[in-house]
Amino acid sequence: MWKPDRDSNKPIYEQIADYLERRISYGEFPPGSLLPSERKLAEQLGVNRSTIIAAFAELRSLGIIESRTGSGTRVNKTKWGATPKHTPNWRRFAEGGNFLPNLPFLRRIREALIQNPTLIDFASGELSADLAPTKEIAELMNNYEYTSYLGYDNPQGSTLLRQALVEYLAKYRGIQTTESSILITSGSQQSLYLITQCLLSPGDAVAIEDPSYCYSLPMFQSAGLRLFRLPVDAEGAQAEDIRALYKKHRIKMLFLNPNYQNPTGAVLSDERRKQFLDVTSELGLPIVEDDPFSLTSYDGEAPLPLKAKDSAGAILYIGSFSKIAASGLRIGWMVAPHSIVERLADARQQMDFGLSIIPQQVAGQFIKSSYFEPHLDRLRMELRFKRDLLIEALEQELPSAAQYTIPQGGLHLWCKFNNQINDSKLLDESIKKGVVFVPGSVYGSDSGFVRFTFARPKAEDIRLGISHFSKAIRELDLNV
Amino acid sequence: MWKPDRDSNKPIYEQIADYLERRISYGEFPPGSLLPSERKLAEQLGVNRSTIIAAFAELRSLGIIESRTGSGTRVNKTKWGATPKHTPNWRRFAEGGNFLPNLPFLRRIREALIQNPTLIDFASGELSADLAPTKEIAELMNNYEYTSYLGYDNPQGSTLLRQALVEYLAKYRGIQTTESSILITSGSQQSLYLITQCLLSPGDAVAIEDPSYCYSLPMFQSAGLRLFRLPVDAEGAQAEDIRALYKKHRIKMLFLNPNYQNPTGAVLSDERRKQFLDVTSELGLPIVEDDPFSLTSYDGEAPLPLKAKDSAGAILYIGSFSKIAASGLRIGWMVAPHSIVERLADARQQMDFGLSIIPQQVAGQFIKSSYFEPHLDRLRMELRFKRDLLIEALEQELPSAAQYTIPQGGLHLWCKFNNQINDSKLLDESIKKGVVFVPGSVYGSDSGFVRFTFARPKAEDIRLGISHFSKAIRELDLNV
Known part of the structure; x- marks a missing residue:
């Protein structure tokens, strides 16, 4: 948020007048719109109300705003600019598009x-x-030789980081994979976004845990998906519920968070894990397994993920550094069949052209370093x-x-x-x-x-x- | 791409058999599907064909694949796994979704x-x-104290980088703005993606230059937009074309790249710039101004952007470091009315939860450093x-x-x-x-x-x- 510069030679009221004029000319306050009250502005900018009054007087004298007793101060509708300008109706644009706002x-x-x-x-x-490894990461950044080419990266993400993750996944999660099956994402959020946008179509039915983090994601609604509930108890969700949902709604995909489920903390029991694998392989139904918390296990022994036993190749596995290192790194990954990784990588090129190479290098160094354990x-x-x-x-x-x-x-x-x-x-x-x-x-x-x-x-x-x-x-x- | 490890104790043919088994179990080759030929695999993995023949023999003995003379080698349909597993039909998923593949x-x-x-x-x-400032950026990373909190960042992007960009935009592009009007993106691609996804609706008509980078973006089609052409000659596009398009198709938005247009290199003439500003402010029509190349100007004097004269607040201005520093940083920005910045920042939280703080810090340091000029x-x-x-x-x-x-x-x-x-x-x-x-x-x-x-x-x-x-x-x- 902008604040007046108290060391400047320019009087504060003039700085504020300039600031407001700029915001008006940039369409933040369209012609005819109401400005914030003097009291509110004074509070926001940390100045006396009299300073705002002086700034408003300045803008009034320029014909930029007009005040009427009892109805506040408005941007001038008629005199603003030499010829009447039409500002685009930004409100209409902001309300347009397919994308739902956050809850x-x-x-x-x-x-x-x-x-x-x-x-x-x-x-x-x-x-x-x-709790974040701020010092360790600063240390790595300060001491590593960053010589690699800062050009567009492999669409699947940095090869070095994917290689490091192949080892990481084998060591910590019992998952045997190759770097061609890994897509680096900017965290679980992007993994879920790519899956809902690119692999599912509007009207498709999916099953999610109840309660679940997925409910808090308007992205599911934005993608036009129909959501069905799998109630979670102390041992997690139940595979039997899938059969009924599949019969009735032809659900296409299943979202599970088996270890320390968000928000309940439940751990899916061994027996139910087996049932989930059986039912979904019987139905040829993919599971999206979200596994962000396993390495936080307080006694150091989280159950292995479903992906470790995925002999049918039915699981899209999602992991991330956000909950075990630093959310500000924005580094996550997905382990999936190569055809799916390729499809999502290609679509992601259209969205953001991939991730910055720098945090990928840092993350790769971090998990391979002696700081990690x-x-x-x-x-x-x-x-x-x-x-x-x-x-x-x-x-x-x-x-x-x-x-x-x-x-x-x-x-x-x-x-x-x-x-x-x-x-x-x-x-x-x-x-x-x-x-x-x-x-x-x-x-x-x-x-x-x-x-x-x-x-x-x-x-x-x-x-x-x-x-x-x-x-x-x-x-x-x-x-x- | 995976390659056998020639220093390992495990024979190469066994490594290859394991590798293929893993790819099969992960659904890259579903039951019944054809494997690549021995010759092709030998080439890809850089081994003799006899090694592939040995690996195939190993997999055949395990009942994982079967070969028939003249019809190649296939993944076993019936014997694979203890019970018949149904792998999800990944091909169907990969072809689903709204998102079009790249050209x-x-x-x-x-x-x-x-x-x-x-x-x-x-x-x-x-x-x-x-040409990229690889050394300079490595130098900054090695010498700067990275002490800031690596948590979720402000949805608009790092405050420090936005402050640095306020100065940068004033100094190099004649744009007066405040950090509340800036959204940091992972490059122009993400800026365009957010605009097409969140501010426009399927069926909306937009005008783009012909020829234009925008034609190469399936994201316009993925968003269901109707595209209309503004022919580009040596002096850029012509504003008069807008009036006819607006009358006939009610175009909602205009995409321009006025300086060193991609691909033609054309620079929009001063007269036409004025006409564009007049016509669009008359019609209340927003312009998306893409300005990635200006700082490459060989004589150091690129024309100022339309945004510098945007008294109607009609321009969404897009910039990036990709073409003037390093595309691998993945740092771009948009200057827009605050209501639009807020809307796009909120939607982006659903897509990727924002950018990594690290390249934002590095980019901010770089433009403020003595390395930049x-x-x-x-x-x-x-x-x-x-x-x-x-x-x-x-x-x-x-x-x-x-x-x-x-x-x-x-x-x-x-x-x-x-x-x-x-x-x-x-x-x-x-x-x-x-x-x-x-x-x-x-x-x-x-x-x-x-x-x-x-x-x-x-x-x-x-x-x-x-x-x-x-x-x-x-x-x-x-x-x-």
């Missing part, structure tokens, strides 16, 4: 965090700064510590109100509250008290559920955050 | 370059390795030198056959040949002779046109490349 809850959370960066953040599904050990220990802090805080602040299963890996705690509390009111009240979380309905659940991401806030803020939250929930329900 | 010519060029990296490359629209000076000099080498070679090898206007900036020479030569045959013949280019029809022109990118081949290869090309063209037409 209102998620946008509200994002805005709240921008407006007040001191909010304690149980909402963002990522690691806190101190100690980082993982520390990450697991710290996540377990933060999980325990959260549970302790909940037990003390809301002893009988919160129900949950203690997760053995991942970044989140999925919490049910006894009361049928309005999600939206609880979020608003929590933001007022200084804390954010993601309401369960974002993942398709009934109201009264909350996802707390304990990985994101600083350890020392967890107790205070839950204290804020308990005040918010008590405001809405005296019985808690 | 056949472009895919053919890509494949030719992968198969034979010694081809002289006049096709890839990018800088050669020696000397790099530009060298780039301009070298591009002019390569342009002259190309023209000299054409004059000597094909003295009367090639017609062109000498470009004053950019990476390409647009060449017309007198004869109605079949594009496809000319490309095939050229690949055989050791050189690739892009046939003009990729940009929507009649046949007989060729785009030579002189920026991409090494200076010392330009003469030889044109010699190869002239042999190819003489093969098809003895009159040349």
Whole structure:
């Protein structure tokens, strides 16, 4: 956000007038539109209201804006510019296109965090700064010789990183593959986007876990897919549900997150894994297996992915560094039949012409470096510590109100509250008290559920955050 | 591509058998499908045919494949696996989805370059390795302190880079803007993708230059847009054509590349610039201005972009580092009304969750560094030198056959040949002779046109490349 330069020779009110004129001329405030109030602008720009009044007077004298008592200040409709210019109707364009905006809850959370960066953040599904390997990555960047050609890369992604991932997948996930079966993506989000956009057609039916991260992705709706639910209990989803869905709706694809499922933390049981593989190979049905959390396993032993036993070649496997190293790297991968990798790589060339070579090099160096294992050990220990802090805080602040299963890996705690509390009111009240979380309905659940991401806030803020939250929930329900 | 490891203790034929088994189990060769011939595999893997015969024998003994005289080797339909597995019909999935594959010519060029990296490359629209600031960027990476949080970034892109671009745009392109009006993208391709996907709807009519880079983008067709032509002559496109198109087809948006247009190299004349601004502001019609080449201007003085005079706020301005620094950075930007920037940033979160922070930091450091200006000076000099080498070679090898206007900036020479030569045959013949280019029809022109990118081949290869090309063209037409 622009702020006036207090060291400049130009008076602040003039800087503000110039700034507003620029925004007006760039169509952010079209002719006839209402400007923000003097009070609001003063607050945003951190100046006195009298400075805004002076800036407005300047713009009025130039014929750029006009003010009428009681109806605010507007951009001049008639006098602006030498000849009447027609600004494109940007609002119409912004509302056009196939692409649905993000869910209102998620946008509200994002805005709240921008407006007040001191909010304690149980909402963002990522690691806190101190858990990311910032120093290690800076060290690698400072010491490695970057001599490779900075041209357009292989559409599947950097060969070096794919080679490093072949070893990584064999060592940590029991997956035997070759680099021709790997597509580097900018994270699981892009993997899912490519699959929904390029392999499925509008009207296709797919099955997703309930509750599930996939519900929070308007991309499924934007692609015109019909979504069907696979209820998740303590042992994950159930394969038997697939048969009925397949019969009735001819579902085309299945989205599963078997280890430390987002948001529930559930781990798919061994027996159910086998059933899923059997049912889907019987039906010739592909599974998209999302596996972002396995390496966070607090005791170091996450179950192997379905992909490790995929003798029918039915699984599109998705992984990423976002939850185990740094989301800001924007590096993920997909393991899939080569024909699918080629198709998605080709389509991605049309979307963004592939990823920057630099973070791919850095990520490849990181997993091959001696930093990687100690980082993982520390990450697991710290996540377990933060999980325990959260549970302790909940037990003390809301002893009988919160129900949950203690997760053995991942970044989140999925919490049910006894009361049928309005999600939206609880979020608003929590933001007022200084804390954010993601309401369960974002993942398709009934109201009264909350996802707390304990990985994101600083350890020392967890107790205070839950204290804020308990005040918010008590405001809405005296019985808690 | 996988190759056997000659230093391994495992015999090569066993490595190959394992490799093929893996590819089969991953569904690249479904049950019943034909494997490549022994001869072809031997060639691909760089081994003797007898080694492939041994690998096949191994797989046959395991019941994984079966061979019949005269009908090749197939994956076993019945015995593969303990129970019959149904592999998903990946071919159907790969052909599904809304997204059109890349143009056949472009895919053919890509494949030719992968198969034979010694081809002289006049096709890839990018800088050669020696023109990219590889050393400077490595230097920055090695010396800068990377301490910033590697978490999810601002959806509009790194604040530091946007601040650096505000200065850059003012200094080099005469554009006054604020960082709230800037969206960082992974290059012009992503900017165009976001615009076509999120601001336009299927069935919308848009005007594009003829010939134009936009014709080579299936993304326009994938988005269901109707394309109308604005013929480009030596002074660019003509604004008068807009009025007729608007009346007849209600075009919604206009795509222009005013400086050193791709592929023609034309520069839109001052008079026509004014007319475009007048007509579009009269009609309230937005212009997407693509400006990737201006800083390559050989005499250092490219005309200012339309955006610099955009008093109606009608222009979505697109820039990038791909053609002036390094395409492998994957950093571009859009300057647009804030409401549009917000809409596109929100949609992009659904597609890839934004860009990696690392190349954004590096790019921001680079343009603010003392390396930037000397790099530009060298780039301009070298591009002019390569342009002259190309023209000299054409004059000597094909003295009367090639017609062109000498470009004053950019990476390409647009060449017309007198004869109605079949594009496809000319490309095939050229690949055989050791050189690739892009046939003009990729940009929507009649046949007989060729785009030579002189920026991409090494200076010392330009003469030889044109010699190869002239042999190819003489093969098809003895009159040349």
